[in-house]
Amino acid sequence: MAEDNRGFFKGLLKKLGVGSAEEPVPADEDAKQEGGSGQASTAEEQQVPVQPQQQEQAAPVAPPEPPAPAEPARTPWVEPSAPASRPAWHEPAVAVPPPPEPEAAKPSFFERLKKSLSKTHESIVGRVDTLLLGKKQIDTDTLEELEEILITADLGVKTTVDLIRTLEQRLKRDELQDGEALKKALKEEIQLRLMAHAAPLVVTDKKPFVILVIGVNGVGKTTTIGKLAARYAGEGKKVLLAAADTFRAAAAEQLELWSQRVGADIVRHKEGADPSAVVFDACKAAVARGTDVLIIDTAGRMHTKVNLMEEMKKIRRVLTREIPDAPHETLLVLDAATGQNALSQAKLFKEAAFVSGVVLTKLDGSAKGGVVVAVSNEYALPVRFIGVGESVDDLREFDPAQFVEALFQ
Numbered sequence: 001m002a003e004d005n006r007g008f009f010k011g012l013l014k015k016l017g018v019g020s021a022e023e024p025v026p027a028d029e030d031a032k033q034e035g036g037s038g039q040a041s042t043a044e045e046q047q048v049p050v051q052p053q054q055q056e057q058a059a060p061v062a063p064p065e066p067p068a069p070a071e072p073a074r075t076p077w078v079e080p081s082a083p084a085s086r087p088a089w090h091e092p093a094v095a096v097p098p099p100p101e102p103e104a105a106k107p108s109f110f111e112r113l114k115k116s117l118s119k120t121h122e123s124i125v126g127r128v129d130t131l132l133l134g135k136k137q138i139d140t141d142t143l144e145e146l147e148e149i150l151i152t153a154d155l156g157v158k159t160t161v162d163l164i165r166t167l168e169q170r171l172k173r174d175e176l177q178d179g180e181a182l183k184k185a186l187k188e189e190i191q192l193r194l195m196a197h198a199a200p201l202v203v204t205d206k207k208p209f210v211i212l213v214i215g216v217n218g219v220g221k222t223t224t225i226g227k228l229a230a231r232y233a234g235e236g237k238k239v240l241l242a243a244a245d246t247f248r249a250a251a252a253e254q255l256e257l258w259s260q261r262v263g264a265d266i267v268r269h270k271e272g273a274d275p276s277a278v279v280f281d282a283c284k285a286a287v288a289r290g291t292d293v294l295i296i297d298t299a300g301r302m303h304t305k306v307n308l309m310e311e312m313k314k315i316r317r318v319l320t321r322e323i324p325d326a327p328h329e330t331l332l333v334l335d336a337a338t339g340q341n342a343l344s345q346a347k348l349f350k351e352a353a354f355v356s357g358v359v360l361t362k363l364d365g366s367a368k369g370g371v372v373v374a375v376s377n378e379y380a381l382p383v384r385f386i387g388v389g390e391s392v393d394d395l396r397e398f399d400p401a402q403f404v405e406a407l408f409q
């Protein structure tokens with residue numbers, strides 16, 4: 001640093017009452033300096049991030065020479081890593097759940113569901129409308145074309161074949177005289193299949209009621225847990241979250257933000273810790289604190305069925321040892337926007353992890369919402385909730401009649 005700059009900063013620091021105007025010294029070097037202990041300004045003090053008021057005071061006083069070109073304009077003792085717009089003492093850089101919209105500005109849930117399903121509506125009902133345009137009569141050729149539409153709209157081969165067989169029988173019984181009758185029959189048959197497996201998640205008064213949340217990474221597990229925690233805390237229940245996804249520090253941070261936001265407790269360990277150890281501690285804490293609902297976040301990075309089964313077995317072993325009939329619900333989270341991938345994940349997890357219910361997220365903006373019908377019908381799994389956005393109240397209990405109505409309107 002130029003001599004005259006040194007003089008300037010010395011004077012400036014004196015004015016601000018910061019102490020000695022020596023250049024910042026790294027902490028480990030400071031320890032090596034002789035006679036440093038009695039000084040008013042240690043290296044540590046100089047490297048503490050500047051408080052906003054100090055920055056404001058220092059800003060108007062320009063140094064006599066412009067700073068070196070590579071350096072951003074800042075006073076010398078500001079943390080080099082601190083971005084100008086986001087000081088170093090801010091929250092960790094993980095996705096912060098967006099706050100709920102003000103009630104008055106929000107359309108009803110049915111309206112939002114309809115909007116969320118608009119692309120799926122186009123890919124099923126829109127194409128069926130085009131198929132039926134100008135058709136005076138429904139015949140087996142029409143049903144063959146319908147079959148293709150349903151398969152490509154992610155209803156799954158098994159469900160589609162089953163639907164078409166039923167429609168053929170109804171055609172034989174003369175129930176499908178025109179396009180409108182066919183559309184009505186299709187809507188009824190889809191609803192029937194969804195209703196056959198529908199069942200809401202009933203949180204009993206077992207203390208704690210344990211929900212184990214599984215699914216591959218990125219499908220929306222953590223967000224779903226946050227939304228569920230908000231729901232149960234809102235009902236006056238005491239909620240504890242277990243951050244057993246220890247693969248990524250950000251996953252636990254994200255869960256912690258949700259816990260703070262909804263007023264739930266959290267048990268988390270360091271990144272890379274054994275997920276079963278987190279589950280063990282969470283069970284102990286839940287029992288000791290009289291928790292009503294314990295929700296466990298897990299990592300979905302088991303690439304093979306064998307790995308997945310082993311990890312799940314281990315977690316379950318720990319769980320049942322601590323809370324004999326836990327988990328009371330094993331909730332598989334699937335990203336609806338991944339269509340057929342979601343269907344394959346349902347198959348893998350159902351076989352490996354004793355899934356008892358499903359959450360379909362990201363229905364908003366996806367054309368692949370037909371997968372809801374496929375997952376429920378092909379694997380006989382109840383869809384407990386659907387996610388139609390990132391906000392806290394964008395997770396709703398699945399209602400087959402409402403879903404089909406919103407899809408066909």
Ligand SMILES: Nc1nc2c(ncn2[C@@H]2O[C@H](COP(=O)(O)OP(=O)(O)OP(=O)(O)O)[C@@H](O)[C@H]2O)c(=O)[nH]1
Pocket residue numbers: 095215216217218219220221222223224245248251254299300361362363364386387388389390394
């Ligand atoms: N549009 C939309 N986005 C969602 C929904 N649910 C979750 N997300 C978003 O999906 C992204 C991934 O969600 P996470 O909750 O982090 O997913 P995860 O499964 O926990 O992922 P890992 O922590 O990587 O295992 C985030 O940006 C969420 O905000 C939904 O219903 N709709």
